[in-house]
């Protein structure tokens with residue numbers, strides 16, 4: 001194994017990577033400090049997937065990669081409201097969302113550990129991504145979902161061969177059920193596990209490479225658990241620390257007003273999320289009431305000089321219409337970035353880069369209801 005250690009972000013305890021853990025004994029979340037970066041002179045010889053940046057993931061050199069050529073998604077330039085914007089088309093991935101970046105790295109790692117049985121909790125993009133990579137690796141996979149989850153959301157997970165367990169109660173109850181199961185099956189959690197975050201760094205590297213080894217001034221990213229924001233920050237920070245780029249982009253995190261614990265913590269200058277009242281939103285991908293890695297997400301926001309924006313469902317659906325009208329069909333969670341861009345400080349608007357995280361094909365029910373003029377299907381949190 002590589003010399004990298006897990007380090008608890010709360011108490012500082014370290015663990016070797018051989019330990020089969022997803023969090024610290026104190027309950028804190030684990031971090032990995034990237035100790036190396038890829039050699040950029042080698043990139044032109046490498047294939048087009050996230051694995052072209054493999055040295056940055058902190059994994060052993062002889063690891064077998066569980067890959068379906070994820071990543072290397074294009075950046076499209078489009079004009080909205082008289083401004084030129086860059087759209088990172090990150091929904092163009094094997095399972096239809098950015099989560100394939102994290103799933104590819106995490107499932108490769110757990111396979112290397114000799115683990116053959118994993119569990120996860122998510123009825124959305126993470127459940128699909130982890131199920132897809134478990135199938136590719138030949139692992140048994142169980143996904144816990146809240147009992148109210150519509151069948152249409154579970155179909156993709158079932159098609160990959162994962163077992164779906166419906167848990168009565170809330171999204172949090174599904175999370176607790178997965179943690180209980182983790183004594184017999186490894187909890188390959190997109191919410192907790194730091195190797196998932198390591199894989200998400202790859203989006204930052206791609207942006208840097210595709211923009212001619214420069215970084216944009218501002219990047220707008222949806223925030224649910226905040227793992228993508230944390231991962232992109234780590235990637236941008238490594239590029240600056242290793243001398244590949246000059247300045248971090250300002251990272252702007254977007255939450256739905258109905259479920260905005262990170263936004264509320266940020267504007268109140270807190271380092272942790274408090275329990276907040278949460279409602280329903282069309283942007284179910286970012287409706288995470290208790291994000292476990294919030295401390296790292298809030299630190300990343302502040303260190304980048306960024307900030308948070310909360311958006312209403314009506315603004316998200318307007319933005320989804322605007323994007324679709326330009327030929328870009330994404331789910332409401334992704335459209336939240338354009339809704340947020342319409343509310344950010346004017347100096348950050350020109351040439352901002354919006355990260356579009358999930359395909360519109362994932363949100364057929366929501367958009368179908370929207371087009372019929374009804375109350376679009378909403379997440380319960």
Ligand SMILES: [Zn+2]
Nearest residue numbers: 008011024026
């Ligand atoms: Zn700890």
